[in-house]
Amino acid sequence: MQIVGGQESGTSNQKESASLDVLGFVGSGEGLIPTQDNLTKLEVGKAYYQLGKLHYDKADLNKAEVNFLKAIDCAECPQDNYRVLKILSFLIRIAAEKLEDEKAEKYISHSEAIVNDLQENLGSLSAEYFYYSGLIKSYRTDFDGAYQDLDLSYNKSKEENDPDLHSKCLLALANNAFNRGQFELSLEYMGQLDNLLKIINKEYLGGSMHMTYGKIHMATGNIEASLKHFNLANITLQNKKCWNLYGYILLGIGQVQKVKGDYDRATLYYNLAKQAVDSTTFKRLTNVLDAEIHEVNDSSVDIYLDRNNRKVKEKNIGVIDFKHRFVLLEILFLLAKNRGSFFDKEDLAREIWKDEYNPLIHDKLIYTSISRLRKLIEPKDNSNTKRKYIIRGKDGYTFNPDVKIRYQMETKLTAGKAVANVDISSPV
Incomplete structure (x- = not known):
């Protein structure tokens, strides 16, 4: 890399x-x-x-x-x-x-x-008119209205044989679809843009395209593709000697590392990004980076639970991989999502194994599973009689309501929410 x-x-x-x-x-x-x-x-x-x-x-x-x-x-x-x-x-x-x-x-x-x-x-409105009309509606978070104008611009730019404007329309439509949660449609627009940029030379737009690809793939869980495109964005924009998106590229790579569960490497990229930008002008980016660093390093959080990537980060133990421990992960999330509520054997058999409780089958299965889960997540200095996370009472098992949990670590751009719903990498 x-x-x-x-x-x-x-x-x-x-x-x-x-x-x-x-x-x-x-x-x-x-x-x-x-x-x-x-x-x-x-x-x-x-x-x-x-x-x-x-x-x-x-x-x-x-x-x-x-x-x-x-x-x-x-x-x-x-x-x-x-x-x-x-x-x-x-x-x-x-x-x-x-x-x-x-x-x-x-x-x-x-x-x-x-x-x-x-x-x-x-007398007549051009593709350029509808393009800017769509962008302005995006500033006002009218994404549906923006889509209608951008789609008109997209079609008119083809009729007017304007490949430069057509390429910007495709990126704007991809961002619009992303903002509306339509990731597959966003990728369709990106594919068209990718093909078009192989014909016309627009390096800055190419860098923005790869950044958008990175965001889409991260949102859909395609982590390796996301990392690939953030790195391509970095290379493309360096070829143009363009540095205004460098901090955002490092932010994106850091967020990918965080989703992968490599929190130390995520922190490294966040700190590199902070060193690379002027915090007095890149205030939004700086706020986002500060929020990400705080989230990854928040000492008050006892345990992070990332269900999508099947990883858990315990404050003292570090990252624990649950990729081949599906049942244990399901038990952990059931208890953690219902902290303070007790689950007896009947509840666990029904919720985890989707069976009616049978002592001949489930007694040993439940005991073994809870024991294995405790060995994975409980700090080593805790005695068997004083569990930090999974507590047993007369009514079954529960998750300690006093510990601080944070669920799947997602990107938190709201910490530096862009005025007018734009960031510096969005199309002009």
Whole structure:
């Protein structure tokens, strides 16, 4: 697995300098000023946009925002409406990452006003119109309405023979299906996008595609495929010298490791991600990473139960694999989900073995199973008379209600919930 840090190379800086010369800029850093002697207002605006995109790719969100706003100031609407919509999409993503609700709301409202103006004044609506209309509805969490517009854009972009817009529609539709829990449909769109990107060269979109693949496969439990695509996202975006998604790639790999039950490696990737990003601007990502690290290392949690991957992590023992211990896992989850409730032999025979209790069959089976389960999960310093987890009373067995349990460790993006329901990797 190849993970390379987001350090700028001399080659990247040389390319930046060359591009600025072509765009007619003098100075360096924040002091870059367009030389307007021979440039129109439109050309100056395009130059500011290119600078904004350059800083955006390099993960300098503050400089990107400054230049994007200057690009909008140079726009002349209505003829530049679509260009402004594209720039606003970048600004919304920056505000979402910086958790700046008021700015995001302002940019979304501006986008809505432009879309409404286009609808009122255009004789016919293009694929590009429906694409941005769909994105804006996504910002408002109207996923059904967004799907209708994005699907129209998808079909119109084919009619208009616009492969670039068609590719962005496919990624937007895949994200839309993912947000609606339709993972198979999401994978269908991703398959079409994968085939299209073999024909057209759009590396940044390719990186976003692999990240989306990673999220879908993680949600459906295909862990190895998820890890493969996060690594492909890393390689693809490094080829473009693009670092703004590097922290999110490390986050994704860490989440895959967590689902696999390798909590030490998950923590390693989370900490690498924290070191790789500027926490003062990547606030959403930083919040998510802090929540993930806290979840994995929460010392107050006695035992983690991961049913999907058939793993248990006990605070003192570590990770315990239950892949070939199905009956023991079922007993553990039955008791843990009903802490404080006692299950006698009749209950266990019915719930675990789906049989009516027969002492000749079940007495030894239950005793042996409980004994094996205790040996697996009970800390070694506990005596047989003082069990930490599985307690026996006169009414049967129960799970200690005083211990702290956490169930299957899932990704918790709500800790850094994106403003406007977007993150920096979503399509523009």
